[in-house]
Amino acid sequence: MSFVVLLLAILVEKFSALRQRLQCDGGWVRELNKLEASPKLAKNPWWVLIILILLPVILLGLLLVVLDPVAYGLLALPVHLVVLIFSLGRGDLLADLGPFRDAWRRGDLQAAAHVAERDISVRAENGEQLLEHVQAHLLWQAYQSFFAVIFWYFLLGPVAALSYRLLALAVEHGKNPELVEHAQQMRHAFDWLPVRLLAASFALVGNFAAVSRVMLHELLSWEISAAQLINKAGCAAAELAPPQTGPEGVSSLDALWELLLRAAVVWYAGFAVWTLLL
Template identity: 30%
Template sequence: MKFFVMLAVLLLRNFYGQKLTQPIDKAFGGWQAYIAKRLKQDLGSSAVFLLSCMPWVLLLWLLLWWLDGVYWSLPVLGLHLLVVFYALGRRCDLVWVSRYMTAWRQADFEAAGYYAAEILDEPISDISDRELHARVVSRLVVFAFDRLFLVLFWYLLLGPVGALLARLSEQAITNARHQANQLTVQEGELLTCCDEQVIRFQQVMHWPAARLMGLTLAVTGKPWLGLRQFVVDIFRWKLSTEVFLNRQLMAGYGWLCRTEDASTVDQRPVMMTEAADMEMANLRERVWRSLAVWVAVTALGVIFWF
C-alpha cells in the first residue's frame, strides 16, 4: 500500500491541495489557541504541544485499526492518500518561488528581489548578489525537506500516523513561532518560540529524515564526493538541518566542505546570472530524482518482503 501511495505522490507532484490544507490548518490553529488559553500557557509550551497534536494522531490510529480489512482495505488506502496529500499540501511558500523565477526570467530584477525577500522572510538590502543566491537556494532545499521528505520519511516508517505527526508537529511549532514573533515586536524583547523539549522533539524528527535526504541529494549528483561529504557531516550534531542539506547539495555539484564552519557562499554563482539560473533549474530535478530513489527502494522492499 505504501508503494502505491508513494507512486501517487510522484505522479501527482504538481497537486497543490491548498483547498484541503488551509481550512484544516486554520482549525488546528484555533484548537491550539484554545488549549493554550485553557492551560494559560504559550503555544510553544510542552503541554500545549502534546495536547494539540497527540489526540488527532491517536484518533487516526484508532480509525485505521477500525477500518483494517473492511472492503478489501480500500477505505484504508483512501485514508492513506488523504492524510499524505494533506501533509504534503503546504504550497504557500512555493507560490513566491514561482513568482520569483518568473520575474527573474522576464528580467524584472526589482520584482525578483522583492520575491527573494519574501522567500527569506528578511530584508536583503545588505546581502551581496552571491550570498543572496546561496540563501535562496538553501531555503528552497529546506522547503523541499519540510514539505516533502520529512513527511514521506515518517510515512514510510510509521504509515499515515507518522505523516500526520510530522505535519502537525511542524504546524504547531510554526504557529508558536508566529506568536513569539508578534510578542517580540510588541514587547521589544526577543522571545523564544518553544520549550526546549519541543525543540528537541523537532530535532529528533528532523535528524534521520534530513540525513537520508542529504545522502540521496549527494549521491544523485557526484556519488563519490557526495558519500565523502556525508561521512564528514553525519555526526556533526551542531549543523542545522538547513546547513547540513546545503552542504550535501553542494557536494552533489562537486564541492567538498571539510570543516564545520566552512561557507559555500564563495562557490555559488552571482544572483541574476546564467549560471545561477541553471542551478535553480537543476535544483527541482535533483529533488525529484532523490524522491524517485525513495520510490525505487520502496518498490524493492515490497517485492522482496512479500
C-alpha cells in the same frame, strides 16, 4: 498499500486541486494560539503539544486500527491518502520561486530581493547571499515538504506523517517561545535520519566524492540542523558555481531541482524494491 498510496499521492498532486482543499490549517492554528494564550497552559507548553499533536495522532491511530481489518484494508486506503496529502508541505515551491527567477534572470537585484522577501520570506544583505539563501530555501522546502513526509509515511504509516506535519505547523505558527523550542527539538529528532538518507541519495545521483566529504564530518552529528546539512550536501552534489546574476544564477536553481527529482526517483525505486521483497 503504502507504496500504492505514495503513487496515488503523486497523481493527486499533479492532476487535481485536492491538496489545496485538504491543507486548511486555519482552525488548527487558531486553536494553537488560543491554547497558548490560556493562563492555565501558558506555563505548560507540553500540554498544548499533547492536546494538538498527540491527541489527533492517537485518534487517527484508533481509526486505522478499526478500519485496517475491514475489506482487506480498502476502507483505510482513503484515510491514508487524505492524511498523506494533508501532511505534505504547503504552497507550490516552483510557483513561489517564479517571480524571483524572472527578476534574477534580468539581473534586477532590487526586484529579486523584494520578491524573495515577499514570496518566500528570504532576506540577505547582498546579491550573492540572496541567491545562496534561495538555494538553501529550495533544498529545505523540498526536503520538509516531501521527502521527510514520505519517509515517515512509508516507515511508520500516516500516524508518523501527521505527527511530522503538526510539529512543523507548531514551529511555524507557535507564539510561545518555549513551545516552539520543544516542537523544534522533537522535529529535529524526526529529521535526523531522513535528512541523512536524502544526503546519501544526493551522493548517488550527484557528485559522490563532494557529498562524501560533507557527510564524513556530519554523518553522526546531532548538533547540525537538517536545513544546514541538506544545503551543504545538495550544493556539493550539484557542483554549483559561485553565485552569479543573470541566467547562470537561475541555472543553479534548475540544477538543484533536477538533483531533487533524481533523488525522488531513487527513493521511489527503493520503496518499490522494499515492497516487493516484503
